[in-house]
Amino acid sequence: MTHSNTDLDMLAPPAFHDRERFGHFDDSTREYVVETPYTPYPWINYLGNNDFRSLISHTGGGYQFYRDAKLRRLTRYRYNSVPRDQNGRLLYLRDDTQLWSPTWQPCQTPLDHFECRHGLGYTRFHARYADIDSNLLCFVPRDAACEIQQLTLTNGGPRRRHLQLFAGLEWCLWNAHDDANNFQRNFSTGEVLVDGGSICHLTEYRERRNHFAFFSVNSDPVGFDTDRDSFLGPYGSYQKPRAVQQGACRQTNAFGWAPAAVFQLAMTLEPGESRELVFLTGYVENEPERKWTPSGTVNLERMHQMQTRFADSNAVATAFAAVQHHWEGYLDHCTVQTEEPRLDRLANIWAPYQCAVTHQLSRSASLFESGVSRGMGFRDSNQDLLGIVGTQPDQARQRILDLAAVQFRDGGAYHQYQPLTKQGNADIGGGFNDDPLWLILSTGAYLKETGDSGILHEAVPFADESPGLGTTLFDHLRASFQHVVDNLGPHGLPLIGRADWNDCLNLNCFSSNPDEAFQTTDIREQGVAESLMIAGLFLFVAPDYQHMCRLVDRDDLAAAAGAHRNAITAAVDKHGWDGRWFLRAYRHDGGKVGSSENREGQIFIESQAWCVMAGVGHKDGRAERALDSVRALLTCEHGVVLVYPAYTQYDPALGEISSYPPGYKENGAVFCHTNPWIVIAETMLGRGEHAFQTFCKTAPTWRESQAKRHKTEPYVYAQMIAGKEAAVPGEAKNSWLTGTAAWSYHALTHYILGVRPDYDGLRIDPCIPPSWPGFEVTRRFRGTEYHIKVHNPNHVTKGVARMTVNGTELDGNLLPPGGVGDSVQVVVTMGHVG
Ligand code: BGC
Numbered sequence: 001m002t003h004s005n006t007d008l009d010m011l012a013p014p015a016f017h018d019r020e021r022f023g024h025f026d027d028s029t030r031e032y033v034v035e036t037p038y039t040p041y042p043w044i045n046y047l048g049n050n051d052f053r054s055l056i057s058h059t060g061g062g063y064q065f066y067r068d069a070k071l072r073r074l075t076r077y078r079y080n081s082v083p084r085d086q087n088g089r090l091l092y093l094r095d096d097t098q099l100w101s102p103t104w105q106p107c108q109t110p111l112d113h114f115e116c117r118h119g120l121g122y123t124r125f126h127a128r129y130a131d132i133d134s135n136l137l138c139f140v141p142r143d144a145a146c147e148i149q150q151l152t153l154t155n156g157g158p159r160r161r162h163l164q165l166f167a168g169l170e171w172c173l174w175n176a177h178d179d180a181n182n183f184q185r186n187f188s189t190g191e192v193l194v195d196g197g198s199i200c201h202l203t204e205y206r207e208r209r210n211h212f213a214f215f216s217v218n219s220d221p222v223g224f225d226t227d228r229d230s231f232l233g234p235y236g237s238y239q240k241p242r243a244v245q246q247g248a249c250r251q252t253n254a255f256g257w258a259p260a261a262v263f264q265l266a267m268t269l270e271p272g273e274s275r276e277l278v279f280l281t282g283y284v285e286n287e288p289e290r291k292w293t294p295s296g297t298v299n300l301e302r303m304h305q306m307q308t309r310f311a312d313s314n315a316v317a318t319a320f321a322a323v324q325h326h327w328e329g330y331l332d333h334c335t336v337q338t339e340e341p342r343l344d345r346l347a348n349i350w351a352p353y354q355c356a357v358t359h360q361l362s363r364s365a366s367l368f369e370s371g372v373s374r375g376m377g378f379r380d381s382n383q384d385l386l387g388i389v390g391t392q393p394d395q396a397r398q399r400i401l402d403l404a405a406v407q408f409r410d411g412g413a414y415h416q417y418q419p420l421t422k423q424g425n426a427d428i429g430g431g432f433n434d435d436p437l438w439l440i441l442s443t444g445a446y447l448k449e450t451g452d453s454g455i456l457h458e459a460v461p462f463a464d465e466s467p468g469l470g471t472t473l474f475d476h477l478r479a480s481f482q483h484v485v486d487n488l489g490p491h492g493l494p495l496i497g498r499a500d501w502n503d504c505l506n507l508n509c510f511s512s513n514p515d516e517a518f519q520t521t522d523i524r525e526q527g528v529a530e531s532l533m534i535a536g537l538f539l540f541v542a543p544d545y546q547h548m549c550r551l552v553d554r555d556d557l558a559a560a561a562g563a564h565r566n567a568i569t570a571a572v573d574k575h576g577w578d579g580r581w582f583l584r585a586y587r588h589d590g591g592k593v594g595s596s597e598n599r600e601g602q603i604f605i606e607s608q609a610w611c612v613m614a615g616v617g618h619k620d621g622r623a624e625r626a627l628d629s630v631r632a633l634l635t636c637e638h639g640v641v642l643v644y645p646a647y648t649q650y651d652p653a654l655g656e657i658s659s660y661p662p663g664y665k666e667n668g669a670v671f672c673h674t675n676p677w678i679v680i681a682e683t684m685l686g687r688g689e690h691a692f693q694t695f696c697k698t699a700p701t702w703r704e705s706q707a708k709r710h711k712t713e714p715y716v717y718a719q720m721i722a723g724k725e726a727a728v729p730g731e732a733k734n735s736w737l738t739g740t741a742a743w744s745y746h747a748l749t750h751y752i753l754g755v756r757p758d759y760d761g762l763r764i765d766p767c768i769p770p771s772w773p774g775f776e777v778t779r780r781f782r783g784t785e786y787h788i789k790v791h792n793p794n795h796v797t798k799g800v801a802r803m804t805v806n807g808t809e810l811d812g813n814l815l816p817p818g819g820v821g822d823s824v825q826v827v828v829t830m831g832h833v834g
Pocket residue numbers: 503504656665666
């Protein structure tokens with residue numbers, strides 16, 4: 001008998017067993033309310049400002065870091081731990097007979113009431129147990145390097161209560177990779193300092209670190225422990241630490257081994273009485289000359305300043321209000337009103353929120369990314385910019401320049417860079433031939449949104465040249481474009497290199513050694529494999545590149561680019577069509593990938609999407625045929641799978657894609673990132689019903705109704721959902737950090753709702769299901785707020801018949817930027833044009 005994952009049900013408490021969903025959306029507070037600790041997977045949120053960041057699960061798990069999840073990890077998390085989701089914020093309450101955690105973990109005592117509300121930049125917990133109500137608010141202030149945990153305890157019972165509270169965390173020794181590996185050193189270096197209500201983590205401060213971390217409480221503790229194992233006791237666990245069971249910390253000082261920070265607090269609560277405590281987990285940096293006081297002690301001044309600032313609840317409330325204000329302002333950029341609440345809450349809250357997180361963290365730190373391997377991905381971060389160019393143009397500008405700075409003179413780029421140092425990652429290097437083009441895509445999106453063509457003249461050095469040579473961002477874009485032109489293969493199509501967007505289609509790297517990475521093994525056979533996906537992407541961004549050439553007065557380069565476009569279009573026409581869809585690639589030996597001639601892997605999503613998005617085959621019906629094939633062969637209940645039929649055997653000439661079981665990851669899962677590309681392609685063909693159907697399949701606010709099957713957070717996109725050929729279709733994995741957020745938000749707002757910035761204005765070009773009567777969008781664009789009402793009286797799917805601006809009829813569907821006041825009323829009537 002085979003066992004499926006649903007066997008979990010048998011052993012789980014009824015709170016898990018009986019449900020399809022484990023919470024609900026509260027749109028009025030912009031929260032997802034998790035109603036039980038027993039979710040199918042820990043459901044997390046991100047707290048943070050640009051520097052200080054936390055992951056927090058619905059039971060208080062997770063960790064904090066400063067800027068870089070690998071190099072500046074503050075607290076220790078045990079990935080893949082048993083029990084799941086250890087460690088996090090340690091909170092224990094006890095009286096003479098009972099012991100519980102206000103976040104359920106780590107005690108796991110079944111609570112009388114449990115609720116976790118994940119909001120924008122904060123998470124709240126409400127629990128009740130043994131007549132004690134606990135409210136915990138966790139957030140990171142906009143302008144301080146700390147996480148605040150504000151805990152309020154209320155005695156809701158008829159008796160006076162004497163409570164002991166233990167609160168703490170376990171330190172990570174900064175470099176999260178070394179912390180999990182180099183025990184021969186780690187067990188000797190740990191250092192702490194106890195300073196009243198503060199425990200400072202000082203490991204390596206004596207030598208090369210100019211930073212330390214601290215945990216503090218705004219009240220006098222009755223005890224503390226900083227040596228983890230003394231707190232837990234021999235072979236003890238966080239579920240039942242010895243100190244908590246015995247009701248007494250031991251005032252230990254950690255010397256090496258595993259430093260922690262735990263405070264013991266005692267309180268008496270009369271019936272109805274409340275007590276509030278503020279805990280800080282903070283980070284302090286001192287310049288080298290300020291590290292020590294004149295008397296040779298650690299300079300704690302900045303820590304004391306932070307503690308003084310947040311010592312009382314008014315200050316905490318002010319800081320919290322600033323967080324809420326920040327997110328309200330962020331979301332105000334664009335709001336949508338349709339007849340579909342699932343769409344509105346996705347467009348107005350969760351998708352833009354996820355876009356902010358993916359922009360900040362790229363693929364570095366989640367419950368599926370351990371924070372130690374990948375930093376910022378070149379292609380990932382460029383695409384993530386699509387999600388935030390409107391809301392955070394300044395950050396987008398800086399990110400574009402940072403990304404360009406890890407590009408090489410020949411247009412190739414480091415595939416990843418470390419957020420703290422902004423240096424390219426030499427271990428993985430470059431050679432992913434799609435990478436350069438994403439810089440054109442992101443810069444184009446930024447220019448269309450902001451009109452800031454000055455960015456093209458910003459000085460940015462190439463990573464392999466000395467700085468000061470005067471190269472500009474435009475030189476980088478030119479190198480990007482040229483990189484494709486300089487790397488064409490036997491069919492005149494772009495060479496794929498190590499891989500294109502699909503990291504796992506490794507057509508030039510033949511690995512038979514399980515001890516090496518698929519992508520970085522030597523490229524053999526001259527690396528002549530070619531990619532139709534890069535061809536489509538090239539043709540898609542080429543008009544943007546030509547526009548940028550003209551913006552810097554290089555019409556000659558724009559004209560030359562036109563010739564290259566024609567040549568690649570001709571190559572796609574001649575060698576890229578398989579009869580019913582676009583081929584995916586040519587192998588190193590000239591064999592086809594993604595062809596009806598293949599036994600497996602006959603059709604891939606990427607080349608259908610990108611060739612159609614680029615305009616290939618729009619006039620002769622190939623575009624429709626390709627998307628019809630996508631619907632017939634790739635689309636399933638859970639979305640559009642990446643490839644069909646999935647590969648059943650490992651083939652070194654295909655690489656990592658064939659290493660995954662059928663239906664998982666790149667081998668035939670719904671790889672969600674690609675689905676909005678199909679949505680966009682469908683809108684380009686005017687197929688609004690198809691576009692919207694495809695959009696809904698992966699959208700978290702739709703999938704929430706089957707949260708149990710879906711498993712990961714029902715309020716954010718996941719990277720993949722197991723596909724139709726998988727053993728357990730419909731299970732999602734790798735939630736949060738995925739380009740799906742940016743692309744889906746982009747597809748929804750720019751192509752379905754069709755409110756789309758262009759170089760010369762804001763274009764209104766909806767493509768919706770014909771049943772929709774209309775919708776409204778309010779959006780800022782270059783300093784003006786546009787209130788756009790779209791009517792669809794004749795139930796068409798596409799086409800703007802009429803448009804008025806503040807009552808005056810406008811020709812065409814492009815709103816010119818500025819000059820018409822701060823707030824503009826736009827009325828759009830869809831219908832047949834002309
Ligand atoms: C995954 C890809 C990912 C790559 C990153 C592969 O194992 O399947 O999705 O892009 O690793 O290195």
